[in-house]
Amino acid sequence: MSSTATIDTSPPTNRGMRGALNRDAFRKSIPLLAVRVPAAQTTKFMKSDIVKSRVLDIPKVRTVIPDAQDSKSRLVLLRDKDEESLSPEIRSFIEKEALGFAPYNLELDYSYWTADEILQAVLPEHLCETSPTSFTITGHLAHINLKDEYLPYKYVIGQVILDKHKGLRTVVNKLDNIDTEFRFFKMEVIAGESDFVVEAHEANCKFTFDFSSVYWNSRLHTEHERLVSLFNPGDVIADVFAGVGPFAIPAAKKGCVVFGNDLNPSSAKYMQKNADDNQVNDRVRVSNVDGREYIRQIASEAWHRPFPPLGLPKSSKQRAREKRNQQQAKIDGPATAPDDLLPSRRRIDHFVMNLPGTALEFLDSFRGILAPFKALPDFKTIYDTMPMVHCHCFTKEIETADAITDIRRRAERALGHALPEETTFHFVRAVAPKKDMYCVSFALPRDLALGGK
Known part of the structure; x- marks a missing residue:
């Protein structure tokens, strides 16, 4: 019998991607089994103890979706791929309470996966254990310290971080050379705009400054x-x-x-x-x-x-x-x-x-x-x-x-x-x-x- 664990939602592997990030390379189609249910009966159907254990439970994926063939019904997605994987009891219940089965393809794209999941699919396997998704955010700018072994993939890493964090406009990587007189470090833009003037908030105060200087x-x-x-x-x-x-x-x-x-x-x-x-x-x-x-x-x-x-x-x-x-x-005269x-x-x-x-x-x-x-x-x-x-x-x-x-x-x-x-x-x-x-x-x-x- 199928389970959520058997549904592979990991992104397609694209090891060694460098330079420009190809978002179209991250698409995945997962065949599932759906149950067509009258719209008015959807809640009751979902609460049934018999069917509850078979309903799809994947993060960021809706369990109940519109039925493209009938506006008066809904599709309830199951974690199974075909009817044969269902027990006779469940099939009997669905035949009685629902309108039938329907095949459904769950389409996942680049927007579905997290930054870490994308980088795990892009970086060479020996670099995946310590995926470089840790960084500091100051205003609209993210600052990351990439180790040498990640530098060939810096632009892909930067773009993924930029894509996956709302509010960011710039991602920079710290370079080795430090300005010893004024303490700020040299940096390179690895994604987004070359805009270093940021606005940070701390202790109910607003701070504006050029992060690069x-x-x-x-x-x-x-x-x-x-x-x-x-x-x-x-x-x-x-x-x-x-x-x-x-x-x-x-x-x-x-x-x-x-x-x-x-x-x-x-x-x-x-x-x-x-x-x-x-x-x-x-x-x-x-x-x-x-x-x-x-x-x-x-x-x-x-x-x-x-x-x-x-x-x-x-x-x-x-x-x-x-x-x-x-x-x-x-109007009243000089103030005290x-x-x-x-x-x-x-x-x-x-x-x-x-x-x-x-x-x-x-x-x-x-x-x-x-x-x-x-x-x-x-x-x-x-x-x-x-x-x-x-x-x-x-x-x-x-x-x-x-x-x-x-x-x-x-x-x-x-x-x-x-x-x-x-x-x-x-x-x-x-x-x-x-x-x-x-x-x-x-x-x-x-x-x-x-x-x-």
């Missing part, structure tokens, strides 16, 4: 959220390697003010655009300088050119209400000054250093950054507590204790100072075998910041 990692969204959760409204944030603003923009929307910096001109450009688009440009100040130079001068900028007093960011409804009130004020402004702040509360490959090497830049202000009468009041430093880094040590020892040693060597006792080491993610990402967070030692050892 900036660094963006969707896998870090939980780390972005974690760190921003440590900030309080009104905090002053210095984001040393800010990229396009995955920390800076959500922090600003939370009510912080942010000095955002990135050496990459493209990153700085899009960070400013994202501040504008998310309506936080009054609380994000963008710069485009080397991280070491930035650390050495940002405390001075925060001290001498602080952000003005600002209220908490408003929702779209609040902004609309405020606009109506302003229009009414023109808002009473919900947060005071201007000259102390930096948090430094964010998300450049895990080299950020630890920049820690020496903190030596003496507050020395120019220590003699000022209000210095001790303003810097009654020291800024927190959140520095991302990689380690080759997999065991937690060994990783902490390694990171502590490297951080203290760069600082020229012991880390405080309350330092935390947060595991972010496993990047590769024997390569983990951490975030070390500590209060900047006061004597170090004032120029001591």
Whole structure:
């Protein structure tokens, strides 16, 4: 007796297909047996325990279809190919309750199969075990890292991924060469448009950027959220390697003010655009300088050119209400000054250093950054507590204790100072075998910041 398992719905094999994808090569006709049932009796027929076990059950295939020969009847597809495979009991029931049997050919084409199923039919057998269907989506763009053995089939792989995922317009493959100065990687388009300007959404913020010229990692969204959760409204944030603003923009929307910096001109450009688009440009100040130079001068900028007093960011409804009130004020007279402004702040509360490959090497830049202000009468009041430093880094040590020892040693060597006792080491993610990402967070030692050892 037939069963679903005996119905082969796998795509036709087309091993070694390269270059252009031939979708017409993926067609399959499967002969089945159908039962013609009066339309009004279809539901009752389908619920019968006798016939229920023989009804076709294949993903994405309708069990009941219109009858091309009679609009008043329906065809119920069975998992059998002929009447002889049915038991006498089932045949007797169908002869009594239905209008008879009819042959039916189930036609499957390229649209039926998943990306993985198509690639399993295209790639050489020795490459099928680890079919390359894993990729990262950013906006309309999919990014895949193809191993060398898959490169001869890259255009077919790219086209299949593009076809099978709605919303995608571009598929790129990462190339070996990395831009060491600005962190973004070289890529090649293997399917779709050469359109790298994408729109991503994270933490209720919209980010626009050129994926080919900036660094963006969707896998870090939980780390972005974690760190921003440590900030309080009104905090002053210095984001040393800010990229396009995955920390800076959500922090600003939370009510912080942010000095955002990135050496990459493209990153700085899009960070400013994202501040504008998310309506936080009054609380994000963008710069485009080397991280070491930035650390050495940002405390001075925060001290001498602080952000003005600002209220908490408003929702779209609040902004609309405020606009109506302003229009009414023109009629009623001048409005009073808002009473919900947060005071201007000259102390930096948090430094964010998300450049895990080299950020630890920049820690020496903190030596003496507050020395120019220590003699000022209000210095001790303003810097009654020291800024927190959140520095991302990689380690080759997999065991937690060994990783902490390694990171502590490297951080203290760069600082020229012991880390405080309350330092935390947060595991972010496993990047590769024997390569983990951490975030070390500590209060900047006061004597170090004032120029001591």
